[in-house]
Amino acid sequence: MDVGEDQSMSFFVEANGQPGRGDDRQGFLANTGPHVQTPIQTQLQAQAQAAPRCLRCAVRNEGLCAALPAGELPELTAISRNRDVGAGEMVTIEGQDADAVFTLVSGMLKIYKTLPDGREQITGFATPGDVVGLAFGSCYVYTAEAVAPSTVCGMVRRGLHGLVDRKPRLQGRLLSMLSAELTAAQDQILMLGCKNATERVCTFLLALARRAPKDEQGRPVVFLPMKKLDMGGYLGLRPETISRVLRSLETKGLITRTRSAHIRIDDLDTFGDLAVAAE
Amino acid sequence: MDVGEDQSMSFFVEANGQPGRGDDRQGFLANTGPHVQTPIQTQLQAQAQAAPRCLRCAVRNEGLCAALPAGELPELTAISRNRDVGAGEMVTIEGQDADAVFTLVSGMLKIYKTLPDGREQITGFATPGDVVGLAFGSCYVYTAEAVAPSTVCGMVRRGLHGLVDRKPRLQGRLLSMLSAELTAAQDQILMLGCKNATERVCTFLLALARRAPKDEQGRPVVFLPMKKLDMGGYLGLRPETISRVLRSLETKGLITRTRSAHIRIDDLDTFGDLAVAAE
DNA sequence: CGCGATTTTGACATTGCTCAACGCAGGTGG
DNA sequence: CCACCTGCGTTGAGCAATGTCAAAATCGCG
CATH class of the missing domain: 2.60.120.10 (Jelly Rolls)
Structure with a gap:
């Protein structure tokens, strides 16, 4: 997993219904x-x-x-x-x-x-x-x-x-x-409990960067389709703070905004330090 | 579970070793x-x-x-x-x-x-x-x-x-x-991401109160054997902040410190509101 | 091109943190 | 038995980080 996924499971411990029997509910499918x-x-x-x-x-x-x-x-x-x-x-x-x-x-x-x-x-x-x-x-x-x-x-x-x-x-x-869920949840707890705004944003981008495509020089280009509000909702920050952090990272030459909603990570090493990755 | 428990599992997806075979490691037991x-x-x-x-x-x-x-x-x-x-x-x-x-x-x-x-x-x-x-x-x-x-x-x-x-x-x-772990982890995420200091402390006490013994008037008496530093480590707060929040709750008549490390919750309803319990 | 939504930026407020002093309790040694 | 020491908790003052609010800029889309 990367940035958290789904969260829980079903049909194992079926709440209080039997697996078989029962009419098909009217849900999807x-x-x-x-x-x-x-x-x-x-x-x-x-x-x-x-x-x-x-x-x-x-x-x-x-x-x-x-x-x-x-x-x-x-x-x-x-x-x-x-x-x-x-x-x-x-x-x-x-x-x-x-x-x-x-x-x-x-x-x-x-x-x-x-x-x-x-x-x-x-x-x-x-x-x-x-x-x-x-x-x-x-x-x-x-x-x-x-x-x-x-x-x-x-x-x-x-x-x-x-x-x-x-x-x-x-x-x-x-x-x-x-x-994997549980691991992701715990990483998020660690993030929300210990890290400051910059560290959170870097942790997030770094997680996405692992799966992201790389440009010809091997630099990951992260796609961020979600709104700043949602990013903030995940990181426990307000959208204005996200915006400020990204601006600051850009000023320091760590990232470049390429196309809209795309961010290239220029200095992966420094980035990793800022993310305070576990081990 | 109440306030989070253990965190992960073993022997299902055994890393890369077979279940049987192999000498007993020198660990405990x-x-x-x-x-x-x-x-x-x-x-x-x-x-x-x-x-x-x-x-x-x-x-x-x-x-x-x-x-x-x-x-x-x-x-x-x-x-x-x-x-x-x-x-x-x-x-x-x-x-x-x-x-x-x-x-x-x-x-x-x-x-x-x-x-x-x-x-x-x-x-x-x-x-x-x-x-x-x-x-x-x-x-x-x-x-x-x-x-x-x-x-x-x-x-x-x-x-x-x-x-x-x-x-x-x-x-x-x-x-x-x-x-249950995962649920607990997500509750903690919700707490760390959305709640302020007072809400966090109340959420924590309320979770402990569910399992705590009650006094003759039915008020839960929570036992807090851990240091303020540890409580803070869980809630994402500094011990000084915990101390201040508890003092403030006491002043408002919501809690009473009885014996050392014991806190009685006097107004469970108001407390629940402060904890912003999910549903 | 223009509208509405989103993002960015700035000014300011607030929360919780930092640092420091003090108090209290438990343990230790005289 | 008491004095001391150490660690923890409490309290206060000031501060830094982040939230809030508002306005301007930009983007996406028709």
Whole structure:
């Protein structure tokens, strides 16, 4: 993971409902048809038409999907479906019934929790391949909202539940994802608890830089599609502060703003020092 | 969980070693004798003498142990061992080989991570029943240090590994513990990112108050064995600030300091408002 | 080109930190 | 048994970092 991802899991400790039984809730994907206990023929038929999508998928080797060999992909295709979301649209909403689990295919989502008085704290940004919407209880524990036009692939909770039962390998994958979450959460705690504004911004950029493309001289060029307000919401800072820090880093020659929403890191070493990276 | 607990897990995604094989490392408990592949007789013998400890244990119904019925407790006893630690002693050390997993039997531990320059952030306090030292990789990802004289029960990693393989029920328990962790971590993120000093202190006291004993009028009396410095390390505040906030709460009649290190919460409602509890 | 939203910049306010002094308690040694 | 010492907590004064508010500049988009 990089800058925090999704936050929690589902269908393991099913809140207080049985896995089987029960009618399909009306959530997203409810019309995909029967998935878990589908009669063999119907299932195979569905797979035949469905197979290509997961196989060709941009994030086929990320997230949950990476845990399945190509031969088993059709089963995933059968319970999943793509959906486009525009910037500002929500994929999951804190407190609502967790009907589906989503893999981000393209774009970027912000993951946040809200205090009763309206203050909100962003706990992470999801990048392609990240999984969001895993919930231990019956409700989503955070809101996931697109900050750029995005595509998500939704898997019905019940369908995924059944799939996990049949493919123990998925369970291990879920576990390591959960563990990665926890690590990310703790890094954020460390950041919010100990670091000053400059250190926070550098930590954030550095995390993004790891996955970012490099220019011809090997300098990472980070893409920041989110608003300053969201960046601040993640770092525990106000947008004005972010702006000031970036200006200061630019003045010192550590970064260059190239295209809009793109920042090139010019001095990676000094940057690492400022980020006070753990080990 | 209450105020954060342990932080991560082990033996699922074993870093890059196989579960079986390999000599017992020299860590704590190495002298408990063979545990996993013990010949039946030896094992039963060990159980016979060992059984009573876990059965009588103060935290028998907490943490991992709660997942095992009384009849299976001897197996737990066989791979575990109690150890007393004085205030200031460390149970796990960030970055060191994760040889064992510990259940806190009595006392209190602080869990913290350290930045390269020495700043440290406490990510939680463990109370009896909490499990610390679960590590996904081969090393502990945090330091656990006693803040009061404590007793921990250590389980050899390999022994626990084998036990989890034999008792699938333990796996579910580990999962829900991990999920509780994550929830606690996110609450802390919310706190560090959004709340001011007073709100943080109230949030903290309120979390402790849930588990705290009540006086004859039903008011919770919270025990705070840790130093102000540690409390501050958890809340992202300096000890002077904690002191000032407590003084101010006292002046307002919201709390009363009873015995040393004990605080009674007099006005739980107002307190809850100040804590800005999620939902 | 022009509108609305976002970002930037500046001036100022506030919060919590720093530093220092003092007090209190527990432990130690005479 | 008492004096001292050390570490922690408390309190105060001043300060630095960041938040707040407002205005100007810029961007994205039609």
